[in-house]
Amino acid sequence: MKKCLFYTLLTVLSVLQVQAVYSQDTDNPRDKRGQTGLQFLTVSMSPRAAALGNAMVAVDMGSSLAMFYNPAAMASLDGGHLALGNVQWIADIGYNSGTVAYSPADGQYGTFGINVMAVDYGALEGTIRSENEVGYERTGDFSPTALAIGVGYATSLSDRFSLGGTARYVRQDLGDSIMDGDGTTQSNSVSTPAFDFGVLYRTGFRSLNIGMSIRNFSPSVTYEEESFEAPLLLSIGASFNMMDLTASASDMHSFLLTAEAGHPRSYDEQIRLGGEYRFMNILSLRLGYVFPTDEQGISAGAGLNLEVSGLTFGADYAYTAFGDLGNVNLLGIQIGF
Numbered sequence: 001m002k003k004c005l006f007y008t009l010l011t012v013l014s015v016l017q018v019q020a021v022y023s024q025d026t027d028n029p030r031d032k033r034g035q036t037g038l039q040f041l042t043v044s045m046s047p048r049a050a051a052l053g054n055a056m057v058a059v060d061m062g063s064s065l066a067m068f069y070n071p072a073a074m075a076s077l078d079g080g081h082l083a084l085g086n087v088q089w090i091a092d093i094g095y096n097s098g099t100v101a102y103s104p105a106d107g108q109y110g111t112f113g114i115n116v117m118a119v120d121y122g123a124l125e126g127t128i129r130s131e132n133e134v135g136y137e138r139t140g141d142f143s144p145t146a147l148a149i150g151v152g153y154a155t156s157l158s159d160r161f162s163l164g165g166t167a168r169y170v171r172q173d174l175g176d177s178i179m180d181g182d183g184t185t186q187s188n189s190v191s192t193p194a195f196d197f198g199v200l201y202r203t204g205f206r207s208l209n210i211g212m213s214i215r216n217f218s219p220s221v222t223y224e225e226e227s228f229e230a231p232l233l234l235s236i237g238a239s240f241n242m243m244d245l246t247a248s249a250s251d252m253h254s255f256l257l258t259a260e261a262g263h264p265r266s267y268d269e270q271i272r273l274g275g276e277y278r279f280m281n282i283l284s285l286r287l288g289y290v291f292p293t294d295e296q297g298i299s300a301g302a303g304l305n306l307e308v309s310g311l312t313f314g315a316d317y318a319y320t321a322f323g324d325l326g327n328v329n330l331l332g333i334q335i336g337f
Contacts, residue, residue, distance in 0.1 A: 019169045036266040037228040038172055040119045040146045041194070042215050044068070045097040046083050047316035047330040050272025053288025055260040057210035058239040059144070060200060067115045067152040070198035070213040071164030072234075074111045075154035077103045085332035090325045094120040110155035115166065119120065119146035120202025121273035128178050142175035148194070160204060166196040167277035170218070170230070194230055195217040206244040234266040237272075254278045268292060281305060286318070301330075312336035 044050040046065045056069035064081040066073035080102040087095035101113035126139040150168030158248065173189040198213035218230040219329035237260030243253055256276040263269050274288040284303035290296055301318030322326055 047318035051286035055272035063100035075162035295323035
């Protein structure tokens, strides 16, 4: 029964991927670039993931943060996990996130999680057209916001297969527009459900994992008269601990190599690569690269993990260069219990 369920989900994911590829190819993909909205859903919330170029679909994270990448990787969580993160994005945009997950009865009933991310775009100056000398009048400041909150679930069908999914409520508010001189206003906000699905396969060949996910699957939404869709992303990838090919002690050193191919809805396919060296499961050094991109450069980061009285504490940092757009910094803390 469990294997039947796994293959059914795998078939659904494959059909969705083929359908998305076909629909883009038949409509000239270049005409569809930049046509998705709710782009805040594409920003990475995990410093570890960002430092690895977000090549996380096949990484068996075993943490609540897996809900942002491949929810199936949450199935290996032992106990509970809490993570908080902050992203200093381009143009002083701030992202805050929180995830929590728990696996009751030693995972007998799967792993349950809650995730939330909120965006602060800062204060922007509002204006309307005017017949004065400068051609406009100031209407005061407004502060756009965005929020996504949801639940996730993952389960292991066997010691090799895991599957998972999340359901989120997504809302973006761009503030009110003043429509004419009498002060009439119109709200500029949209909301929609969004769903993520994923599978993770541990091949049995040492530490080789293969993963597949579909993220941000949702109905189309409309601002005024223009409709658009969420930034759907189909990903497939593999990960492997290269130290498995050597005689080095696995509890002293590890070097995770991960690669992922992504098929976004509105721009070219990308390849993501990441490498993570760990020493005694305490200190981690990470490097990542994504191509092709226009501005994004190499990502790098580090992490520190300590175990105290049965609790695991972690802190992570990541840095990504975005050329003329500036740099992005991510900070995160984690507690395993």
